[in-house]
Amino acid sequence: MGGGGHGLATAYYLAKNHGISNVAILEKGWIGGGNTGRNTTAVRSNYFYPESVALYEFSLQLYERLSKELNYNIMLSQRGGLNVAHSEMDMEIAARLVNAMQINGIDAELFDRRQVLKVVPLLNTGPNARYPVFGGVWQGRAGICRHDAVAWGYARAASHLGVDIIQNCEVLDFIIEGGACRGVSTSRGEIRSDRVAMAVAGHSSMLSAKAGFSLPIQSYSLQAMVSEPVKPVLDTALLSIGTGTYANQSDKGEIVFGGGLDRIPSYAQRGNPPAHDHTISGLIEMFPAFGQLKILRQWAGIVDVTPDSSPIIGPSPIPGLYLDCGWGTGGFKAIPAGGWLLAHLMATGSHHEISKPFDLDRFTTGRLIDEAAGSGIAH
């Protein structure tokens, strides 16, 4: 269920890695029309906890060879990712992060002010800068890639391997027999299967309610915007620890930018003005020159936020029904890994060692993987 990146990648790896091609993707709208087609495409693996690094680094490595594997150019551009620090305190946090990342084997570096301004010369260095540049956290292998290409590349490859992709097909309910999931009823009829998985992002709670259980998820709007296209001015994926705004420049020349979640739990796929204004003021503060740019488009996706900002991969309380959700503001970079691990779980019936810590049971055992507190960075 769900024709986003995670659903499509799962179908592909079920067929490719496990020889299971009798797979249907059920998508209520069109493939890639959810968060996968709405995100700002930052890919990186510089997380804080070893469990997260194992997951996101695995994903980045799969991304690094994906264009070739799918024979579809996903336009992966490992231009480097930079989190800018704006005070002595930010620098201490940055150093702690870099240390943790290096211990986890990630190519993280602590940049000083000079190094930051060398890669992003447009940053505000004026005497009145509210957020002066002190330094930052650099990951050279981070970057961006083309979101639609990831969805379409996986879809085409899965389809070639025999997967059925059924669009305009909304899952309405589950067929539960003897306490186990035996299929789904959809807007286009019943489909029976002993192995069903949901990868429906912000709508996870609605489906789980139909199956009779709740999830540790709250849905929020997350907004992003693009400016009119301009000549190349920014060749890194940049995030400001101080303003919370992040930005990169697309191949077309548009500045793609976003910030934190809306304040209000929401299923409205549009976003409210306060978060929008906050994000724009952050961008202008960091890059006074961008004040001249016109905004072409603004949009939002409904993201599935967990208490520890880490995803949920694993069996659900109903046998035969599997979960891949809770990716929140940062699951685009994890599409290859999410698909690989969910396919492993569905095909073998047991966790891959990388997905094990992300089981739903961590909320009962208390073994949370609190990236919100650990790395303090979203997306």
Place this chain on the structure above:
Amino acid sequence: MHLICCPFCGNRDETEFRFAVEAGKRRGSVSSSPDEWAKYLYFQNNVKGDTREVWMHLTCGELFILSRNSVTHSIHGSEPVRKAAEA
């Protein structure tokens, strides 16, 4: 501007408010199981549509129950937490 109604202060801008938790949760006791604690602490119904939630008006510091729609963001009413608990 999105206005939210504090039962004590009236209509105010959304930036003065903070969502706390969905309404109706009951805190467990020392004898509650880990499952019950997990439900209380982390699990949400996360309803799409009409909801009842606990919010805080940061300006006056009061918690209250807000009835609203999570798709349209229309506000249907608010009441002090104590009143809701007594009912």
